[in-house]
Amino acid sequence: MGKGLLKKASEYLITFFIIITLNFFIPRLMPGDPFTFLSSEEGQITVTYTEEQIDKYKAYYGLDKPLFVQYASYITNLFKGNLGYSIYYNDSVVRIIGKRIPWTVSIVIISIILSCLVGTILGSWSAWHRNGIPDKVIYAVMIPISEIPSFLIGILFLFILAAKQGIFPLSGGISTFAEYNNPAEKAVDIIHHAVLPVLTLSMTRLGEFYLLSRNSMVSVLSKDYIRTAKAKGLNKVRIIFRHALKNAMLPIVTRVFLSLGAIFGGAILVENVFSYPGLGRLMREAVMVRDYVLIQGIFIFMAVMVLTMNLLADILYVKLDPRVS
Amino acid sequence: MFWRIKNIIIAIVLAGLMLTEIAGCSNSERTVNKDNESSKPVVISLEGGDWGYPTPFSHYSRGPGVFKMTLIFDSLLERGEKGYIPWLAEKWDISKDGLEYTFTLKENVKWHDGEPMTAEDVKFSFEYFAKHPPVSNDLTVDGKSFIKSVEVVDAKTVHIKVEKPLAIILGKIGNARIIPKHIWEKVDDPRKFNTPEAVIGTGPFVLKDYRKEQGAYKYEAFKDFWGPKPKVDILQFIPVSDSVLAFDKGEIDITGITPDILSKYEGNREYKVMKNPAFWGYRLIFNMEKRAELKDKEIRKAFAYAIDKNELVEKVARKAAVPGSAGYLPVDHIWYNKGVKNYQFNIDKAKALLKGRKMSFNLLIGNSNAEIRIAELLKISLAKAGIEINVKSVDMKTRDAAVKKGNYEIVLTGHGGWGNDADLLRTMYAKEKTSNQSPSADGIPGYSNEQINELCKLQLIEMDPAKRKDIIFKLQELIAEEIPQIPLYNTTGYIVYRPYKYDGWKYMFDHHEVTHNKLSYLDVK
Numbered sequence: 001m002g003k004g005l006l007k008k009a010s011e012y013l014i015t016f017f018i019i020i021t022l023n024f025f026i027p028r029l030m031p032g033d034p035f036t037f038l039s040s041e042e043g044q045i046t047v048t049y050t051e052e053q054i055d056k057y058k059a060y061y062g063l064d065k066p067l068f069v070q071y072a073s074y075i076t077n078l079f080k081g082n083l084g085y086s087i088y089y090n091d092s093v094v095r096i097i098g099k100r101i102p103w104t105v106s107i108v109i110i111s112i113i114l115s116c117l118v119g120t121i122l123g124s125w126s127a128w129h130r131n132g133i134p135d136k137v138i139y140a141v142m143i144p145i146s147e148i149p150s151f152l153i154g155i156l157f158l159f160i161l162a163a164k165q166g167i168f169p170l171s172g173g174i175s176t177f178a179e180y181n182n183p184a185e186k187a188v189d190i191i192h193h194a195v196l197p198v199l200t201l202s203m204t205r206l207g208e209f210y211l212l213s214r215n216s217m218v219s220v221l222s223k224d225y226i227r228t229a230k231a232k233g234l235n236k237v238r239i240i241f242r243h244a245l246k247n248a249m250l251p252i253v254t255r256v257f258l259s260l261g262a263i264f265g266g267a268i269l270v271e272n273v274f275s276y277p278g279l280g281r282l283m284r285e286a287v288m289v290r291d292y293v294l295i296q297g298i299f300i301f302m303a304v305m306v307l308t309m310n311l312l313a314d315i316l317y318v319k320l321d322p323r324v325s
Numbered sequence: 326m327f328w329r330i331k332n333i334i335i336a337i338v339l340a341g342l343m344l345t346e347i348a349g350c351s352n353s354e355r356t357v358n359k360d361n362e363s364s365k366p367v368v369i370s371l372e373g374g375d376w377g378y379p380t381p382f383s384h385y386s387r388g389p390g391v392f393k394m395t396l397i398f399d400s401l402l403e404r405g406e407k408g409y410i411p412w413l414a415e416k417w418d419i420s421k422d423g424l425e426y427t428f429t430l431k432e433n434v435k436w437h438d439g440e441p442m443t444a445e446d447v448k449f450s451f452e453y454f455a456k457h458p459p460v461s462n463d464l465t466v467d468g469k470s471f472i473k474s475v476e477v478v479d480a481k482t483v484h485i486k487v488e489k490p491l492a493i494i495l496g497k498i499g500n501a502r503i504i505p506k507h508i509w510e511k512v513d514d515p516r517k518f519n520t521p522e523a524v525i526g527t528g529p530f531v532l533k534d535y536r537k538e539q540g541a542y543k544y545e546a547f548k549d550f551w552g553p554k555p556k557v558d559i560l561q562f563i564p565v566s567d568s569v570l571a572f573d574k575g576e577i578d579i580t581g582i583t584p585d586i587l588s589k590y591e592g593n594r595e596y597k598v599m600k601n602p603a604f605w606g607y608r609l610i611f612n613m614e615k616r617a618e619l620k621d622k623e624i625r626k627a628f629a630y631a632i633d634k635n636e637l638v639e640k641v642a643r644k645a646a647v648p649g650s651a652g653y654l655p656v657d658h659i660w661y662n663k664g665v666k667n668y669q670f671n672i673d674k675a676k677a678l679l680k681g682r683k684m685s686f687n688l689l690i691g692n693s694n695a696e697i698r699i700a701e702l703l704k705i706s707l708a709k710a711g712i713e714i715n716v717k718s719v720d721m722k723t724r725d726a727a728v729k730k731g732n733y734e735i736v737l738t739g740h741g742g743w744g745n746d747a748d749l750l751r752t753m754y755a756k757e758k759t760s761n762q763s764p765s766a767d768g769i770p771g772y773s774n775e776q777i778n779e780l781c782k783l784q785l786i787e788m789d790p791a792k793r794k795d796i797i798f799k800l801q802e803l804i805a806e807e808i809p810q811i812p813l814y815n816t817t818g819y820i821v822y823r824p825y826k827y828d829g830w831k832y833m834f835d836h837h838e839v840t841h842n843k844l845s846y847l848d849v850k
Contacts, residue, residue: 032722036729037386038738039721042695043581043605043818043837045741047386047461050468056458060516089375090383090516091537099538163570170574171566176373176541177534275564277538289387290722 008314012307019303020296024074027287027295028067034087034290061087061293074296083300084293088286093297097279101301103173104271104278107194108263111201116256118202119209124240124248126210127217138210146207150266154200154273161196168196171275193276200270205263212255216248223247250320257313261306366558369827370577371840373562375540379532380523381459381502382515391461392841395502396544396560397437398526401428401447402499403843404833408659409499412552413442413527423490423788426498430481434551436505437525444477449506451475451485457515463500466491467752472498491785492793493748503527529555529847540564553847556829560846572821579822579830579840584643590821597824602657603647603815604744604837607699609688610728610736610810613771616686620771623678625808629668631675631710632703638814641698645819649812652801653743653750656815659834660747662798665805675710685713689733691724696737699813703737731770743815744835747797751781754804772809 035054037046049057058064062073077084083093122142126135162170169175173193180186220226221244229239268280275281279298286294376390377383379397384390403412411417414428434442451472454464464470471494473486487494505525512518524532529550534543542562546555565571572580582590582598590596609628611619618624634648647656652665688703690696697718704714714735719727727733742749756773780800787793820839822830829846830839839845 030722031719032726035386036722036725038725038728039691039740040387041721042693042739042816043601043741044388045391045605045838046388047391049386050462050465052465052468053458053462085517088385089537090377090385090519096537103538158566158570163567163574166574170571170576172539172564174539176536176539176563177543177561273566275540275566277540277564282538288720288722 008311012311016303016307020075020078020300021071023296023299023303024071027290027292030290032290033063034061034292057087061085063292078300083297086286086291086294086297088289088291089294093294096282096294097297097301100277100279100282103276104264104267104280107197107201107270107276107278108260108267110194111198111205112256112259112263114198115202115205116209116252119206120213120245120252122206123210123213123215124217124245126214127221128236128240130218130221139214142207142210145203146211148204149269150200150204151269151273153203154196154270157196157200158273169193173277197270197274197276200273201263201266204266205259208259209252209255213248213252216251217244220244220248250317253316253320254313257309257316260309261302264302264305367556367827368559368561369557369846371560371562371579372565372568372571372577373540373542374564375537378519378523378535378537379542380515380518381454381461381504382457383517383519383523384460386460389838389841392838392843393542393562395528395843396530396846397524397528397532398502398504399528400500400502401430402496404500404835405844406831406834408834409496412499413447413503414499417495419495419788423494423786424487426485426487426495427478428483428485428498430483431551432481434527435549436527437531437547438505438522439549440505440507442503442505442527443480444483445480446506447483447503448475448477449510450503451501453504453509453515454501459502459515463497466493466497489786490788492787492790493746493785496746527551529553529843530560553844553849555846556848557827557846578826579820582819582821584645584819587819595823595825596821597828598819598821599830599839600645601816601818601820601837601839602744602832603655603817604657604835605739605741605818606649606655606743606815607696607737607739607813608649608810609703609813610733610738610769611772612731612734612736613769613809614731615770616734617771618684622807623680624682624684625811626668627675627678627710628707628712629808629811630671630678631707631712632668632811632813633670633706634814635670636706637699637702640702641695642814642816646814646816649814650801651805651808651812653753653804653810653812654747654797654801655743655812658744658747660794660797662801664798665801667805668808670706672706672709679711681711683711683713685715687715687717687734688737689724689727689735690716690718690737691721691739692718693739696739700737737813741837744837746835747793747800748785750797750800750804751785754809755781769809774803774807774809777803777807 035049035057037048040046055064062070085091086093086096089096122138126138129135158170162168169192173190175189178189180189226239226244229243267278268284270276271278271280272284283298286298374388376388376393377385379390379394381394381398384394399413401412401414402409413430413434415431416429418427419425428447430444430447436442451464452475454462455470455472464472471488471491473488476484478484485498508522508525509515529547529552530544531547532542533545534541540562541564544560546558563576565577568577568580569582569586571577587598591598611625613619629651638644638646638648650656650661650665651668652662654661688700690700700716700718704716707714724736724738728736728738754768755778756768777800780796780803784793784796784800787796818837831842831845832839833842836842
């Protein structure tokens with residue numbers, strides 16, 4: 001066990017090191033630099049720096065030094081917990097990311113839970129009625145849903161539920177400059193704003209969990225002990241959720257943790273649709289303006305998240321499945 | 326076993342809720358507006374987005390950050406509808422040799438913290454900018470500072486000596502922001518200076534709230550503003566997912582619209598539609614270093630004849646644009662010369678100029694829809710004249726890098742600033758070996774024309790505006806004849822607002838956005 005743990009730990013360490021290295025070099029290998037703005041989006045304006053200004057800024061941010069010197073200082077700073085100072089956003093990366101993490105992480109986590117719960121329930125239901133009408137209907141609905149890109153679903157929600165019906169706000173994570181009488185009011189406002197992004201994100205993951213749990217369930221339901229349970233005359237819900245699901249859970253739980261990376265990717269699109277103040281929007285912008293320092297910061301955060309989830313999945317798997325040691 | 330998973334899920338849900346709460350707490354700094362309740366305050370909401378903390382040093386270089394900063398910080402002159410108007414300086418005097426400027430400042434000008442503004446602040450600002458260039462740096466020509474010295478004559482008089490007598494200096498000095506000495510003299514790293522003190526100016530609006538992650542700003546009218554009375558009490562920028570939806574729901578008070586939905590607002594009394602001046606545009610740059618045959622004027626003219634600008638305006642811009650002028654300055658520019666050569670779309674002429682030569686060029690473009698459409702239409706019409714075009718689409722930054730390095734044959738690029746001082750013709754077309762200009766201003770790679778260079782130099786030192794205008798007109802004619810690059814079209818775009826809510830929107834003489842104009846929010850005739 002100890003040896004295995006050591007092996008695992010070193011695996012994670014190596015992965016992490018490779019990630020932070022790629023993190024440093026890939027942004028810098030992209031064409032362009034953070035200071036050259038010669039064109040703008042239609043109707044937009046931009047300040048074009050003179051060469052002198054660019055040289056000054058490069059020196060200011062240490063970008064005039066050789067790449068390996070920059071790399072060395074990046075690594076040392078990283079171990080000091082210093083993610084640097086954003087070139088474009090003019091603020092410390094930790095502060096910038098810190099303010100946005102809660103928004104993204106909460107919609108991501110809630111979406112995973114929602115899509116997992118609903119997907120599993122529907123999947124189990126479908127499996128029980130395999131090839132019956134409910135199965136066919138749910139299946140026929142789920143497949144297209146899982147294939148529609150998240151921003152399309154988002155725009156649809158935006159038009160119907162926010163713009164036409166006015167049930168939910170059009171954008172943002174909270175009413176701007178609103179004044180609340182008590183924290184509960186504020187929480188309601190935040191939840192109100194989060195509904196559409198969460199719904200959109202959940203929809204995009206729903207199909208995946210549905211299919212997975214349906215498959216897993218179908219194989220479990222063909223087992224002898226299920227036949228026994230049926231023969232005992234136990235009711236349907238009890239059989240599905242107590243006897244079968246327990247054994248069908250394994251791949252679903254793993255998927256919850258492993259889908260985190262993908263759902264963060266989905267969050268970028270969804271946050272852009274709803275102007276949600278999370279990390280996704282920031283990431284898109286950071287790449288667009290070649291803010292090396294911020295790009296590094298965001299990707300390190302993402303990498304740590306995904307690696308942690310992987311680790312959790314590894315640990316959980318051992319706990320859940322007695323066959324794995 | 327199952328309960329364990331349940332516990333984990335519950336823990337995660339709780340964590341999620343907690344995080345939401347934390348997010349909420351971090352936003353708890355709020356401002357209370359208790360103005361006179363008697364008259365309802367005028368609140369104007371505009372599309373937000375994070376464009377940086379509005380100090381001269383930390384707003385972002387892209388986007389309207391600079392105008393959020395100018396709401397707070399005044400300059401000696403302001404940009405009116407026709408030209409520069411007196412602002413912090415009520416009058417000025419330029420010596421005959423064009424080397425000395427004397428500005429007389431307005432009296433009773435106060436900073437937002439109540440301190441009086443004096444000539445000392447002006448001197449300090451100019452000297453501070455020389456040491457720490459602001460994001461938008463007006464005090465240089467071709468990357469070099471032109472200020473020799475700034476002297477305080479008395480509390481309301483400043484005397485500025487400049488290195489060279491140049492026609493554009495008044496506008497440049499006039500546009501530089503004035504920052505308070507008593508605050509900034511202690512600041513060594515202005516880029517990281519982002520306390521509330523950093524946004525103290527003399528301008529008509531005071532920053533009350535800024536939320537970076539949401540892209541929201543809240544400004545309040547400055548009670549002791551020295552100038553025209555603000556007509557807007559609260560000006561706020563809020564996050565918007567789709568600006569037209571937000572406008573329809575009344576969340577924002579003005580929005581840009583595409584021509585396709587114009588009919589919904591036009592002719593409706595509730596709305597007023599305005600057409601922006603054409604100061605944003607697309608152009609094709611020829612790289613004559615990479616493709617020497619482009620040095621041949623006939624070939625460039627063949628391009629000009631083989632491009633149907635009207636088709637581009639109609640199909641790509643959906644008529645919300647004007648065809649580019651071959652003399653570069655667009656039709657709305659104060660010094661536009663309408664007499665320049667106009668290359669009417671004519672494939673036969675293009676063919677005649679090419680004399681049967683077949684050519685093939687690589688065209689580098691960005692990745693916006695408009696650019697891709699423009700490129701496809703160009704490809705079709707140029708092919709008719711016998712010029713084959715291979716289009717390569719990359720992201721904006723990649724294209725900019727290629728332009729900077731001259732790493733292209735022909736490039737399509739789009740940007741604003743076409744309404745700026747006509748000296749932009751010099752930075753655009755003239756070749757000066759010694760210059761250390763902005764990278765876009767390296768002229769056209771491989772192109773140099775004695776006459777153009779000469780006229781460009783002349784207009785820069787001509788202090789008499791009428792004479793200078795003549796030179797600029799000649800220059801445009803020459804440029805149109807030479808056609809070293811092809812301005813394709815300048816967008817006009819429409820904006821719509823509800824006049825009963827607020828009707829003060831005005832343009833600056835050189836800019837295409839009313840919301841960027843400080844005077845839009847003030848009581849000026």
